[in-house]
Structure formats: structure tokens, C-alpha cells
Amino acid sequence: MSSTLLTPPLVAAVQDVSSGATAIARQVIDGLLDLAPDQERLCAAAGLVADQLPWCAPMWHVLHAARSERPQPALRALRDRLDFDVDRSVATAAKLLTERSRPIQAMPGSDLVAAVLRALPQPAGAGVVGLVGADAIGPTEMLNVVGTGTLAGTAPTVIVTTSVKLVPEEAFRRLGAPGFERVPLHRFDLVVIDGEVLTPIEAGERASALGSRYGMV
Numbered sequence: 645m646s647s648t649l650l651t652p653p654l655v656a657a658v659q660d661v662s663s664g665a666t667a668i669a670r671q672v673i674d675g676l677l678d679l680a681p682d683q684e685r686l687c688a689a690a691g692l693v694a695d696q697l698p699w700c701a702p703m704w705h706v707l708h709a710a711r712s713e714r715p716q717p718a719l720r721a722l723r724d725r726l727d728f729d730v731d732r733s734v735a736t737a738a739k740l741l742t743e744r745s746r747p748i749q750a751m752p753g754s755d756l757v758a759a760v761l762r763a764l765p766q767p768a769g770a771g772v773v774g775l776v777g778a779d780a781i782g783p784t785e786m787l788n789v790v791g792t793g794t795l796a797g798t799a800p801t802v803i804v805t806t807s808v809k810l811v812p813e814e815a816f817r818r819l820g821a822p823g824f825e826r827v828p829l830h831r832f833d834l835v836v837i838d839g840e841v842l843t844p845i846e847a848g849e850r851a852s853a854l855g856s857r858y859g860m861v
């Protein structure tokens with residue numbers, strides 16, 4: 645990693661092993677905004693950070709913003725969208741799971757999952773509902789920590805995430821790292837994205853559409 649290309653905030657984001665993809669994306673965007681006056685360095689730094697975070701789907705969106713004609717407003721808009729979409733997804737998932745009134749079995753490591761759990765009352769119903777985040781969602785699969793597939797196979801499981809985790813197939817195939825696994829979307833019950841409750845097929849279709857809408861990075 646180049647000590648001259650990346651600023652301390654960007655180095656800290658790359659080395660963060662405790663936060664989820666959304667929190668790390670916030671750190672990266674904030675660090676890149678400091679480089680906005682130097683567009684050449686901004687683009688180079690964004691590419692280097694993306695290489696260092698091969699599991700982090702939001703970096704696909706960050707790269708598009710950094711390489712756009714007006715990177716500073718594009719990055720700011722993406723940063724604002726992250727917070728807005730997280731709030732909507734957490735509220736919708738909490739409402740959905742409250743209505744089901746069942747004990748929750750959750751995969752750790754997701755900031756959104758943790759926020760949903762904090763918003764839930766003590767469940768009283770029978771049975772279990774699974775709750776997982778997602779580090780990436782492609783047209784037919786999702787990427788998340790190892791163990792996600794096992795949970796999805798043992799209980800009806802809801803994914804709570806945001807649209808910055810959606811990537812087209814070619815980008816999805818490049819994502820991955822030790823400790824992560826790909827799980828077919830059809831193994832999940834529902835997907836909450838930006839406050840909408842979608843079927844796994846609908847979520848995959850939205851990921852697929854990004855390839856033609858934005859092109860590849």
C-alpha cells in the first residue's frame with residue numbers, strides 16, 4: 645500500500661477489521677473527499693482502496709462516483725444516500741420482524757443487523773427467523789460472512805441491506821475474501837433494501853440492471 649497515495653483516514657478504513665461494509669464505505673468516502681481538489685490522486689486512491697477491500701461491494705459505487713465528471717458532488721450524494729438508506733432499511737426490517745413476533749437468530753458483523761436488533765421488542769412467538777446483512781448482492785447470489793448459508797438453510801431468513809450493496813454479475817464475481825461465502829439468493833425469504841421489502845428475485849434483478857445502467861468499473 646502506498647504511504648504517499650493514501651491519507652491516514654483511508655489507511656484506517658482499509659485496516660478496519662471490526663466495522664461492516666457500510667461503515668467502512670462511509671470512512672472511505674470521507675477520506676476521498678479530502679482529496680477532491682486533486683482528481684488524479686482521488687481516482688488513483690479510490691482504485692487502490694478498492695483493491696484492498698475485495699469483499700466490499702459499496703466500493704463499486706464509490707469508484708463510479710470518484711471517476712465521474714464531478715466527483716466531489718457525486719461522492720457527497722453517495723455519502724448522504726448511505727445514511728438515508730440505512731435508516732429506511734432498519735426501520736422497515738424492524739417493523740417486518742416485529743409483525744412476525746418470533747425469536748431472531750442473527751449473523752454477527754453487520755451494523756444494520758445490530759441496529760435492527762436494538763429496535764426490536766422481545767419476541768413472544770414460536771419458531772425462529774434468521775436475520776443477516778450482506779456485503780454484496782449480485783443477480784443470483786449474495787456475499788456475506790461464513791455461516792450465512794447454514795442459517796438460511798435452517799430458518800426463514802431475511803436480508804437487511806441497502807442498494808449500495810447491489811452490483812452486477814461481473815463486479816460480483818470479483819468480490820470475495822477469506823471468511824466470506826456466496827449464498828444463492830433463492831435460499832432467503834425476503835430482502836429489505838432502502839426501506840422496500842423485495843423477493844430475492846426482485847433484488848437480483850435490480851443488481852443485474854446496474855450493469856447496463858452504469859457500466860462496469
